[in-house]
Amino acid sequence: MPKNGREQFHGLGSMYCRGATAIILTYDVNLPQSLVELEDRFLGLTDTASTDCLFAIVGNKVDLREKGAVESQEKEGCSPVLAGGGSASPKVPKQVQPEDAVALYKKILKYKMLDEKDMPAAEQMCFETSAKSGHNVDLLFETLFDMVVPMILRQRAQGLPQTVDISNYKPPKRTKSGCCA
Numbered sequence: 001m002p003k004n005g006r007e008q009f010h011g012l013g014s015m016y017c018r019g020a021t022a023i024i025l026t027y028d029v030n031l032p033q034s035l036v037e038l039e040d041r042f043l044g045l046t047d048t049a050s051t052d053c054l055f056a057i058v059g060n061k062v063d064l065r066e067k068g069a070v071e072s073q074e075k076e077g078c079s080p081v082l083a084g085g086g087s088a089s090p091k092v093p094k095q096v097q098p099e100d101a102v103a104l105y106k107k108i109l110k111y112k113m114l115d116e117k118d119m120p121a122a123e124q125m126c127f128e129t130s131a132k133s134g135h136n137v138d139l140l141f142e143t144l145f146d147m148v149v150p151m152i153l154r155q156r157a158q159g160l161p162q163t164v165d166i167s168n169y170k171p172p173k174r175t176k177s178g179c180c181a
Contacts, residue, residue: 018048021151022056022144025104029059029096029128039104043111054147055108056125057101058140063130101126120147 017023025042027034046053102122109116116122124143129136 015048017045020049020053022054022148023049024056024058024140024144026058026060027096027101028061030061030064032095032100035096035100035104039107043108046108046112052151053112054120054125054144054151055105056127056140056144057105059096059098059101059126059128060131062128062135063133098126098128 023046025038027038046055105122105125106116109119127136127140127143129140131137
């Protein structure tokens with residue numbers, strides 16, 4: 001049976017998190033299981049991130065929630081209308097609430113043994129976005145940018161290396177038989 005994308009590339013996660021200054025964790029606001037899977041699959045991967053790594057918890061696909069509300073009302077013969085008489089796109093109840101994302105953020109901090117007082121507030125690091133419409137995407141990246149740049153500047157001021165020196169690298173000697181001994 002073929003694996004889905006999340007399963008197929010799960011093993012690469014720790015490589016992408018290695019030394020990370022910020023990690024964006026995304027789930028589908030319409031699928032509670034996506035938040036559960038995010039927690040189950042991700043916590044262990046944070047071990048390779050930098051000790052002061054920032055974590056953003058992002059609920060995506062809020063546009064589908066709104067679209068689903070309109071479609072379901074149209075099927076029932078109703079038209080979404082505001083009290084003032086104008087048309088609107090009401091939201092159906094979310095499957096995953098912002099409080100659930102905040103709880104995951106706090107679990108990550110606890111897992112990483114980070115003090116909540118030393119980290120950005122959960123409400124500042126949990127977002128709801130739509131990649132399709134662009135809703136809150138700029139806010140997400142601007143927030144992270146505003147937090148990450150000072151961290152990088154502080155690391156540079158402390159003289160922490162930003163690159164790996166490979167000038168002294170010596171390739172292994174080849175055997176006469178080629179690649180196999």
